[in-house]
Amino acid sequence: MTDISPLYLPQPAVINEVIEENSQIRTFVLSFCDREYNEKFTYLPGQFMMVSVPHCGEAPISFSSTPEEPGHIRLSVRRAGRLTNAMHRMKKGDVVGLRGPWGNGFPLDDMVGRDLLFVAGGIGLAPLAAVIRTCIKKRDQYGRISIIYGSRTPSDIAFADDIAAWGMEKDVECLLTVDKAEPGWDGAVGLVTSLFDRADFAPGKQTALVCGPPLMIRAVLSDLGNRGFADEEIITTMERHMKCGVGVCRHCHMDGRLVCADGPVFSLARLRGLEVMELG
Amino acid sequence: MSDKLILKKDHLTTFLRKLSKEYQLVVPLKNCHGDTLFTVIEDLDSQPPDLVNQPQNSLKEFMLPQQEVLFTYKNSPGDYSFSPATVKPPPTIFFGVRPCDLSAVLYMDVIFLQGRTDPHYLQKRENSVLIGLNCNTSFADCFCNATRHGPFLEYGSDLQFTDLGDRFLVEAGRSRGEEIVRKWGYFFAVAAKEDRARKYQVFLEARGGFARMVHVDQAIKRLREKKVDDSVWHELSLRCQDCGGCAYLCPTCTCFTIIDRPVDNVRGERLRSWDACTFAGFTNMAGGHNPVNAATDAIRQRFMHKLCYDVKDHGRPSCVGCGRCVGICFGGTDIIRFINMACEGI
Numbered sequence: 174m175t176d177i178s179p180l181y182l183p184q185p186a187v188i189n190e191v192i193e194e195n196s197q198i199r200t201f202v203l204s205f206c207d208r209e210y211n212e213k214f215t216y217l218p219g220q221f222m223m224v225s226v227p228h229c230g231e232a233p234i235s236f237s238s239t240p241e242e243p244g245h246i247r248l249s250v251r252r253a254g255r256l257t258n259a260m261h262r263m264k265k266g267d268v269v270g271l272r273g274p275w276g277n278g279f280p281l282d283d284m285v286g287r288d289l290l291f292v293a294g295g296i297g298l299a300p301l302a303a304v305i306r307t308c309i310k311k312r313d314q315y316g317r318i319s320i321i322y323g324s325r326t327p328s329d330i331a332f333a334d335d336i337a338a339w340g341m342e343k344d345v346e347c348l349l350t351v352d353k354a355e356p357g358w359d360g361a362v363g364l365v366t367s368l369f370d371r372a373d374f375a376p377g378k379q380t381a382l383v384c385g386p387p388l389m390i391r392a393v394l395s396d397l398g399n400r401g402f403a404d405e406e407i408i409t410t411m412e413r414h415m416k417c418g419v420g421v422c423r424h425c426h427m428d429g430r431l432v433c434a435d436g437p438v439f440s441l442a443r444l445r446g447l448e449v450m451e452l453g
Numbered sequence: 454m455s456d457k458l459i460l461k462k463d464h465l466t467t468f469l470r471k472l473s474k475e476y477q478l479v480v481p482l483k484n485c486h487g488d489t490l491f492t493v494i495e496d497l498d499s500q501p502p503d504l505v506n507q508p509q510n511s512l513k514e515f516m517l518p519q520q521e522v523l524f525t526y527k528n529s530p531g532d533y534s535f536s537p538a539t540v541k542p543p544p545t546i547f548f549g550v551r552p553c554d555l556s557a558v559l560y561m562d563v564i565f566l567q568g569r570t571d572p573h574y575l576q577k578r579e580n581s582v583l584i585g586l587n588c589n590t591s592f593a594d595c596f597c598n599a600t601r602h603g604p605f606l607e608y609g610s611d612l613q614f615t616d617l618g619d620r621f622l623v624e625a626g627r628s629r630g631e632e633i634v635r636k637w638g639y640f641f642a643v644a645a646k647e648d649r650a651r652k653y654q655v656f657l658e659a660r661g662g663f664a665r666m667v668h669v670d671q672a673i674k675r676l677r678e679k680k681v682d683d684s685v686w687h688e689l690s691l692r693c694q695d696c697g698g699c700a701y702l703c704p705t706c707t708c709f710t711i712i713d714r715p716v717d718n719v720r721g722e723r724l725r726s727w728d729a730c731t732f733a734g735f736t737n738m739a740g741g742h743n744p745v746n747a748a749t750d751a752i753r754q755r756f757m758h759k760l761c762y763d764v765k766d767h768g769r770p771s772c773v774g775c776g777r778c779v780g781i782c783f784g785g786t787d788i789i790r791f792i793n794m795a796c797e798g799i
């Protein structure tokens with residue numbers, strides 16, 4: 174008998190805490206029910222888990238936590254449909270299934286010694302939060318950190334407590350903007366790119382990490398290019414429909430690449446030459 | 454392939470009967486409607502294998518069933534647990550497998566076993582013995598000569614048969630095939646020099662006997678050089694009826710979907726079943742956003758995958774030239790039509 178590895182078999186994980194980030198996004202703090210599995214489990218920022226919810230199948234969700242804090246993983250979930258809505262109904266003590274970690278992760282080693290620019294829109298801050306937390310844990314390995322985050326409205330700003338805490342760290346700058354202001358908002362209004370003139374850009378010694386909806390990615394990539402960033406210095410994540418997460422079912426095909434196995438993290442250099450809608 | 458042996462045709466049924474004592478036997482078989490299908494054979498005496506007609510199905514449905522249970526789950530408050538599926542496939546011999554279908558299994562080996570091992574595929578594959586049959590005459594829609602998967606198989610089967618009239622030339626490819634000829638050695642004689650020469654003769658005739666001329670290499674080249682006009686994709690996508698017939702029949706279309714099937718409130722199964730990249734929902738994301746424009750590009754992934762991406766990744770196209778999609782497609786957008794359109798004006 175060959176060893177039948179549990180490629181499609183999830184591991185039960187219990188919800189320890191539910192954090193309401195905004196009306197649409199909740200962060201679930203989880204640990205695997207199997208203690209030994211929980212202790213050994215590790216991952217890379219940028220990787221994702223296939224999350225099972227009873228009778229709802231699976232959905233890919235990125236880590237928003239850092240592997241530098243083992244034992245608890247955070248998955249930040251935006252209500253988008255059947256599974257994610259069912260997950261939002263779950264409470265502390267409820268159990269989900271987790272399968273992974275899958276995907277490639279951000280190139281943290283290549284980023285050592287460089288300034289970092291994070292550009293996120295909406296739930297796109299979730300996977301970048303995993304990197305930000307990791308870099309703050311290893312603060313002396315990285316240069317200046319700039320975080321530019323766009324939300325639809327001020328009440329849509331997610332990870333507000335985290336952003337406040339990150340802003341207190343040495344050489345970390347957080348700039349927020351909203352598409353539409355609300356009473357009491359005296360911050361910036363406009364797309365994330367409208368904040369670019371206020372940020373300190375240093376192409377050549379800075380890596381840009383970009384995550385958000387396709388239209389935002391398109392605008393940001395072209396703007397960064399115009400400001401002198403090389404394709405290798407721009408890192409982004411791709412989102413596609415996924416079923417298996419391990420490079421077999423092919424739902425996440427992207428001009429001959431598979432987002433689950435070849436990504437979801439891509440440098441702009443790797444995307445060039447591919448027909449990808451995010452590049453326009 | 455090592456030693457070349459001879460099995461008299463008169464002895465085939467007895468040989469298969471011996472095998473069927475130890476293995477489940479799957480052969481091309483004519484059903485009551487006159488359709489030939491790879492079928493588990495129960496009674497060799499009343500139903501001889503049909504080695505004349507092309508089976509309508511391929512081995513795909515045996516290695517990657519149309520629907521299979523990946524695992525079962527239980528859920529109650531505070532509990533959600535998963536149990537692996539326990540079905541064990543019996544050791545199975547597939548007899549009379551044409552080079553196209555055999556190549557398709559070799560392709561599935563790459564997809565499901567290279568990189569991360571798919572345990573469900575592995576279980577079936579490692580329990581299978583493949584006995585191939587070279588094609589002396591091609592079927593109406595075949596073009597395996599152009600995709601380089603036939604009409605004779607070069608490597609990959611456990612035993613390879615060639616029809617020499619009153620006898621089969623038998624070549625052992627892999628160790629499982631060698632075991633079989635060793636174990637049932639009394640069925641076989643060593644092939645004479647003339648038999649080997651005859652095989653070559655039959656091969657040359659087979660290679661020259663294709664009814665269709667399909668310019669697979671040209672199409673591959675034009676795809677690689679991005680010379681296929683968008684209008685080709687648009688026209689074919691418009692004509693495709695989104696029925697999925699091509700993908701289901703195709704021996705190398707292995708895309709699947711995964712769903713939960715609740716058994717009751719507290720139990721369920723996770724299933725995988727065949728899917729097709731031509732379906733509009735294949736790439737649909739939450740919120741209705743779709744990176745593939747169904748109206749213009751529904752069929753692009755299908756042909757790019759087979760003729761461009763797989764050539765890049767695995768060295769040859771994953772279209773094996775069996776021609777099944779040509780017969781099934783009522784949209785008139787099968788792969789031969791595509792290849793002809795892609796090569797137009799050359």
Ligand SMILES: Cc1cc2nc3c(=O)[nH]c(=O)nc-3n(C[C@H](O)[C@H](O)[C@H](O)COP(=O)(O)OP(=O)(O)OC[C@H]3O[C@@H](n4cnc5c(N)ncnc54)[C@H](O)[C@@H]3O)c2cc1C
Nearest residue numbers: 232233234235250251253254255256257413414415738739
């Ligand atoms: C690599 C990756 C990382 C992601 N990380 C996060 C994250 O950290 N937080 C978050 O909130 N969302 C994330 N998403 C998006 C999330 O997976 C989808 O919102 C989710 O699958 C929608 O499922 P649903 O059942 O609620 O929606 P429905 O629309 O009901 O979806 C039905 C099925 O379609 C598939 N599907 C639909 N949309 C997507 C999609 N965008 N991506 C993949 N499969 C989809 C799923 O298989 C799902 O079960 C990520 C997606 C990818 C590809």
Ligand code: SF4
Nearest residue numbers: 693694697699782784
């Ligand atoms: S190409 Fe033909 S067989 Fe395939 S889905 Fe379209 S209409 Fe059906």
